[in-house]
Amino acid sequence: MKTTISSAKNPNVSVRTARRVAQSAARIVSARNEIASIRELVRTARPHLAEVANARNNAYLYLYDSFVRESPHKDVMRIVEKRFVDFGLSGKVIRITPFTNCRSLIEDELRYGVKTVVVVGNNETVAKVMSRAADLDVVFGLIAVGKKDNELAESLGIPLNEEACNTLAARKIELVDYGVINNQRFFLTSIHIQNARLRITCDNTFVVKADKENVELAVSNLLPSSVQGMTKGFLHPQDGKLEVIIRPQVSGVLSGLFNRRAYSKPSVFPFRRLLVSAARPFVMTADGRETQESSVEITVAPKKLKMIVGKERRF
Amino acid sequence: MSTKHMPNMDKMGGDDVETIVGPSVRVEGDFVSQGNIVIEGQVSGSIKTEKNLRVEQGAKIAANVTADSALIAGEVKGNIKAMNTLELTPSARVDGDVEVKTLIIAAGAALNGRCIMGGDAGLNGAKTRVKSGSYEDNNLISKES
Structure with a gap:
């Protein structure tokens, strides 16, 4: 027997229909409660989601x-x-x-x-x-x-x-220079060549000579030079250049007598490309690693290295 | 004595000096720098800087020099062009032409060459000062110190 439903309170509505309406109302209430609990869950999880996103972004x-x-x-x-x-x-x-x-x-x-x-x-x-x-x-x-x-x-x-x-x-990121040796490997801190008769060409424009004496050569970038007497004031790892410090060895009676090396005052040249060569192979220490070279080309990769740095950095 | 026109060489030391040519070193070629230069050795070719140049006593330069300001205490064989101030100390020896806005010559300095002065100020505004004398525009008045 079909009946028309005008309202839930209409006495003409069958029991079956009323039951169906009540079940729908209950489902609506439970769905609303579920939505509220999901919202609460999302609200509390949002900071963790941000962390996860951050970790994923900076994996x-x-x-x-x-x-x-x-x-x-x-x-x-x-x-x-x-x-x-x-x-x-x-x-x-x-x-x-x-x-x-x-x-x-x-x-x-x-x-x-x-x-x-x-x-x-x-x-x-x-x-x-x-x-x-x-x-x-x-x-x-x-x-x-x-x-x-x-x-x-x-x-x-x-x-x-x-x-x-x-x-x-x-995560404070700074762009710093790094050095390139012979277009093959890189150095970050410094290069040191001890006592060799070197021919040094800077930027293909001028040549540095120390007559017939041996020289001590250092290139510094992110660490102060190992050449004694040079201050850390020459640390500029973001200027697009490297600094070469050259200290000729001075030969004298006293130095031979006491087997001690004496050096004259150092010279400093900024460069973008440095060519160091010698008639005999010399020992070069780059970032603490020693190699034997007869000719070295050192160039700078200006501000190409992204490094996380702290507030107390020296540049 | 007014120090208004003297090049500020006091800051040339430590962190501000960019290039140093030491006493036992020879540089040959075109030497270009954007910062201050101190020369104590020998340089031949040309020297160009946008900032200050200091040639120490005992240094020998066989090159044309261009700088913003220069202080010469050594030997220069070549032309010198300074945008602002050129100071020659008593031990300075310059064989070449000089083009500068403000020239300071100490007693005992040697300058063999033409001296062109002016620049932005123009010839009429050129200033020359003799250390041991008094200061007058375009006039050299030497007095005993």
Whole structure:
């Protein structure tokens, strides 16, 4: 028997219809409650979602040097890794060895969306990574572990050990220069050539000679020169040039007698391209790594390296 | 004595000096810099800077020089062009033409060449000052110090 429904209170509405209406009303109420609880969930999850988005946007790759897992650094690393989680800086960790090809490793990870490579170690670790990978399009960070051999962290204004995580989280990025050696490898801090008879050509425009004497040569970028007497005032890693410091060795009776080297006052030249050559091979130390060269071309990559730096940086 | 026209060489040390040619070094070629230059050694070719040049006593330059301001205490064989001030100390020896706005010559300095003065101020506004004498526009009045 069909009936017409005019209102829920209409006595002519059948019981079956009234039951159907009541069930619909109950479903509406429960749906509203569900929507309210989902809204509450989204509201509380929003900050975490932002963190996850941030982590995804800046996806981190950590390159650990082998010594950071050994004592006395184990406790420091435990705190560091806890801070990675607390600050939303978690990422993939890879331990590097002297035989690791850091460049191909980073290139592989770039394909998976890595945006930030953090070197965890000391000056030597940074040199190992940067010597082949400085030209990659990625932001570099540093967690300096230990109290020794971390002068680079000091120059960049990055505190040591777990405090470096705060700098990493703040993510202040600066573009700095780096040096290119023979169009093959890179250096970040300095180059040093001790006592060789060198011919030095700057920017293809002038030649520097020191007569027949041996010279000590240093190129500084992010670390003060190792040449004694030069102040850190010559640190300018964002001016698009490098500085070469040349100190001729002075031969004399006293220096021969006491087997001590005497040097005359140093000369300083800024350059974009430097050609250093010698009749005999000489030992060159770039970022702490020694090689034997007979001719070296040093150029600058101006403001091409993206580095996370701290407030107390020296530039 | 007024120091208004003297080049500000006091700041040339430490962080502000960009290029230094040390005493045992020889530079050959076209030497161009955007910052201050201090020369204590030997330079041949040409020297150009947008800022200040200082040639120390004992330095030898066989080059044409262009600078904003210059202080010469050594030997220069070549023309010197300074946009503002050129100061010759008692040990200065210049063999070449000089083009400058303000020229300061100390007693004992040697200048063998033409001297062209003016620039923005024009010839009538040119100023020359003799350290041991008094100061007059376009007139040299030497007095015993």
